[in-house]
Amino acid sequence: MNIKHIAHLAGVSVATVSKIINNYPDIGEETRQRVLKIMEETKYRPSSSARTLSTKKSHLIGVVFAGKLNVDFSHPFFVQVINAFKKQIGLLGYDLLFFSNEKFLEEGEDYLARSNYFQVDGCIVISGDEVERSVFDLDASDVPCIGIDIELTGRHSCYIMSDNAKISLKVVEHFYMLGYRDIGYIGPEPASLPMKQRQSGFEAAMQMFGMKLAESHSLYSGGYQEEDGYATMLRMIDEGKPPRALFAATDLLAIGAMRALRERGLRVPEDVAVVGCDDIEACRYTFPPLTTIKQDTERMGKMAAMLLFDLMNKQMDNRCIQVEPELVVRTSCGSEASR
């Protein structure tokens, strides 16, 4: 059942049917209704491939999970962002195409080639750690891209991230107000911009509040996972006196750190107060519930969709949008617990 059938059934030309589908004004009302009725009855739908072949618009958005470390659906932060993004971009009439990097990366294909192959109208690239070169080829191309937590500087690109320096500032400020002066930091080697900013933001905030950071209280964790936080905290404890308060650059790191603390007989928050970052679901269920910084993933996803839409439809300058983080106080920071 194609447009030709419909045209034949309605006794009009293919062109007329096409115009009715696409709401052209130069069609008489009777014929429009007649054709519409036939399309309804035959459950006819146009073919997207024929359409994109002719229009060069696929109404498809490519989703790129960049980075070697397992950044996929299992990453809770990105899942939230992509969820909000999908909702909004769906409202704007687009569907999501997830590139399977498994096969084509082996065969030396790259994201740009994939994007061209499918003729996606734009891409959202989501990144955890450092990303492969191929992502920047895509960024430099003329396919509109919006980056989440990755600095895209192409002429058809924008990017969105939380104000990561502010994240650290809010944590330090909160600790300071609660009376802590001896604050430590655990985070991964700063391979990505957000992690860089969290770390430097932390150091800047410490200085701003006139506190000094002991070298043994600032450790790299290697990765982002619970085990990394656990191992790193163990190192910190065993190499000397732990800090009175700890900021972990990731909730999972914080959760791992709390496990290490508990294992060494230290109580949270009575002995060491802990704050994480991201507000993943698990934070609510840990013991004690983890105080953290919530990234406004809902807003990030939605903004990403709207920005990308603009990028695809009007010409626009490269822009970066910062999203305001929010402190979520639970109990691991010792806010209301006895100190």
Added chain:
Amino acid sequence: MNIKHIAHLAGVSVATVSKIINNYPDIGEETRQRVLKIMEETKYRPSSSARTLSTKKSHLIGVVFAGKLNVDFSHPFFVQVINAFKKQIGLLGYDLLFFSNEKFLEEGEDYLARSNYFQVDGCIVISGDEVERSVFDLDASDVPCIGIDIELTGRHSCYIMSDNAKISLKVVEHFYMLGYRDIGYIGPEPASLPMKQRQSGFEAAMQMFGMKLAESHSLYSGGYQEEDGYATMLRMIDEGKPPRALFAATDLLAIGAMRALRERGLRVPEDVAVVGCDDIEACRYTFPPLTTIKQDTERMGKMAAMLLFDLMNKQMDNRCIQVEPELVVRTSCGSEASR
């Protein structure tokens, strides 16, 4: 840059280039190499839309999240399945297309229409609770479907789910071996087959072990979320003596139940032992860590991909594949803790 350009540059016909792309045997070795080299130099890639237009194969798999309750990327169980599925189907040369139900559901479009529009080669349908009619239209159509946790009976469909009766059996058995005789159940109204089987499987297992189930110890939770488990457990406690052990049909329900227990001054597992189901990430971080049944999501996703592949390429009978569940013992069941 299209196939015409390449043909012109190589001094051959379009047909020849196409044959080279598709590995036809009737091409001389010299010309093949010459054309291949030009394709390499110009970074030419064929267009997927032109291709699917002509071949009727898109190499795209549609992903449908069915069910009213928020079954999307935020559902940890399905995320694991889809992750494994994506990996395997990617290896087989397919990419994933996520239908945006936001817009088109409003406009009265259905999954089948979407599938036809994009000419996807197959669909994976993932379901939480009861699903809309539209899913069964898709099931009954000739697009190959594989269902996760949903009974698809179409001639081009298969489905995969955990052996849910066995899940309950394993839980009851474990509780029995630990000496518990008074076991309760919390689960949602059985709108989906898995939930039906978990509940009836639980009842059957209780009978099998010669235990009786007090009516007040088997409650419907309304939903699947933490709050539902919390509220339901509160009801169970306040309406009489709680059971000595509890099986919650979902980890989140279990986590909520533990919160209610704690709030009423009851210890887990000393006063009430708890076991959940699914093995979501949070289980490891709760207090106490939640004993649960792990669904083999890795295997489910992989099997789904391979079954769907067969379904798309050979003709096959409708089949159902059951996946073996596995007990993950942590501490909430009181396995090694003092009882």
Added chain:
DNA sequence: AAATCTAACGAAACTACTTTCGTTAACGGT
């Protein structure tokens, strides 16, 4: 040398739709 076979390639039809530009008929104005 004629007949037959085969390897290597191309013409053309086909896939389903969009869009430009031209055509037609009706209508009102003079």
Added chain:
DNA sequence: ACCGTTAACGAAAGTAGTTTCGTTAGATTT
């Protein structure tokens, strides 16, 4: 009656591939 205008529609040329079915030239057979 003639002209200009406009509304409504269609022919045809794209869009980028695939695939069938010839065709040709050279090799092989008789």
